[in-house]
Amino acid sequence: MRKLICLVVVSFFLVPVQGQNPVYARKVVDTLCSPWFAGRGYLNGGDLKAAEYIKAQFTEAGLKPFGTSYFQQYGFTVNVFPTDPDIYIDGERLNLGSDFIPEAGCRTIAGTFELVWVDSETIDDPRKYKKFVEDTRFRKSFLVLNNLNRVSEKNLLNKIRSNDFKAAGIMEVVTKLMWSVATRQDMFPSLQIKPGLISQRSKLIKVNIFSQVNTHQTQNVVAFIKGLEKPDSFIVFTAHYDHLGMVGKSVYFPGANDNASGVAMLLDLASYYATHKPKYSLAFIAFSGEEAGLLGSYYFTQYPLFSLKSIRFLINMDLMGTGSKGITAVNATVYPDFFNKLEIANTAGNYLSPLNQRGKAQNSDHYFFSEMGIPCFFFYLMGEYAYYHDPDDRAENLPMEKYSEAFLLIRDFVSEIEIP
Ligand SMILES: [Zn+2]
Structure with a gap:
């Protein structure tokens, strides 16, 4: 009981002082992993329902769309199992x-x-x-x-x-x-x-x-916050919101770690920066089609909603639900100066250990941006979590034990990025 009281007191003080909102992040994960969202895939309107939810969160935080819609629509084919x-x-x-x-x-x-x-x-x-x-x-x-x-x-x-x-x-x-x-x-x-x-x-x-191959219409969900001093320069946050959907009528893949956790951090960062206005513009992109082969992020790089040349740095978040075993930065060795800033922020805040560096990898939505020469990191957390691409990657199994530390690391790192 005492433990419970301590927790309540701590989170009460952490939320307003430091910016991140783990209660909100947990709620996003719980929501996106619920059966209504059908594994954010290709049966029962799963990925569209998730896109509508993300759009509502962007709107509520006061973010604006590029043009008239938060949705960037495109399509691909997908093999589905409508019956068990x-x-x-x-x-x-x-x-x-x-x-x-x-x-x-x-x-x-x-x-x-x-x-x-x-x-x-x-x-x-x-x-x-x-x-x-x-x-x-x-x-x-x-x-x-x-x-x-x-x-x-x-x-x-x-x-x-x-x-x-x-x-x-x-x-x-x-x-x-x-x-x-x-x-x-x-x-x-x-x-x-x-x-x-x-x-x-x-x-x-x-x-x-x-099984049958359906043509599936889908959408990336894109919003931004205009910078106060350098509105034509962007820092971009990305996370894929799609997962594997359903097989038949009864089994769905909640995708808590992959990647409701990354979407939770994306939305939490969006609402943080909406009230802590940045000097430069910030774009927030929730991609679909990642599990089908990075299709949403590829489409965006082919049909960008703002100039890719205006992107000073991009941060992709995928698998953000653990952290007891540290964090990995993909592209760290490609951008040693940025990685140096990240290390300084991590040490100063005593956030995550170890902070691992990796080279290039074609394993998430940063990839096609990276191939176009856009500086970017892909962050994923590591921990004792056994579930991956299976029906047990559920909200109630997800520890999110270093969620706040990861949020603060990203925030502090972003504040160190100099915009010429
Ligand atoms: Zn993923």
Whole structure:
């Protein structure tokens, strides 16, 4: 009880004095991860609902759109599963999302097939491999790939993985189910399954999976605060708000760390700077399409809403929900002078440890800006958080233990950036 009182007192003083608002950030994460937003993807209007929410937050904070709309619209194709994929192993029904999941690019398949076990011995032992190729009725079979990390015959493994033998489908046993977004369908159906649900003795799989490629209209959400002294120079904050959406009608991916956490910080920074007016202009961009291949940020660099030449620095935030194991700055070694400023700010505030530096990486929305020569960092926090691209990346699991420190580090770093 005393602990609780202390917490309340501390946060009461922290909010007005230092600017960041962890209570608001938590609320943003909780909201964006709720079932209404359907994993901010491609079924049930998920990403549009999230875009409307972000737009409302920008409006409420007093940010302005470039032109007449906060939305920059564009589109892409995406493979979706409108109904629940269903599989039975020897009559036993498996649970979607916890026992198995179709690969994001899985194509439609229905029927009953023989299970054929493939492990490292099947591939590395020439006699067993010959028997596997000769005996398998590939068109009537689902291959079960188990524990193939130690296979030495990599060429044969690649042949099987790319389904050269034209099996009906491929199922890989994985310790952790991990989903993604596919903009088109694979050439053959494939699934991931957890260990212990299938064995060498399993005989049959009954499968019913329906998927289709939809054309999806989406939008980046963009707003700005005009600078008091140098309005034609911009510092830009970015975070992607899309996640993986849903598979079927029942399983959704909340994407708490990836990247409701980054959106929370983006919106918190927006409301902070709305009341602490900067000398130069600040733009805030919530991108869609990141999980589908950095599509929103790519589109923005092709059709910018303000001159890219006016960007003095860009800060991309993705995976901001932890921090007990420090923070990483991608592009740190590309921009050592900026990294030096970051280190000074971090040391002065005693914010995050360690502060890691990385070189270039094509792993989030800073990438296409970076390739155009725009100075930028991509920040992500590190901690003891096991959930990534799975249904357990939920708001209630997200620690956000160094949220305030990360916010203050970014704020202090930004104040050190000199605008010529
Ligand atoms: Zn992400």
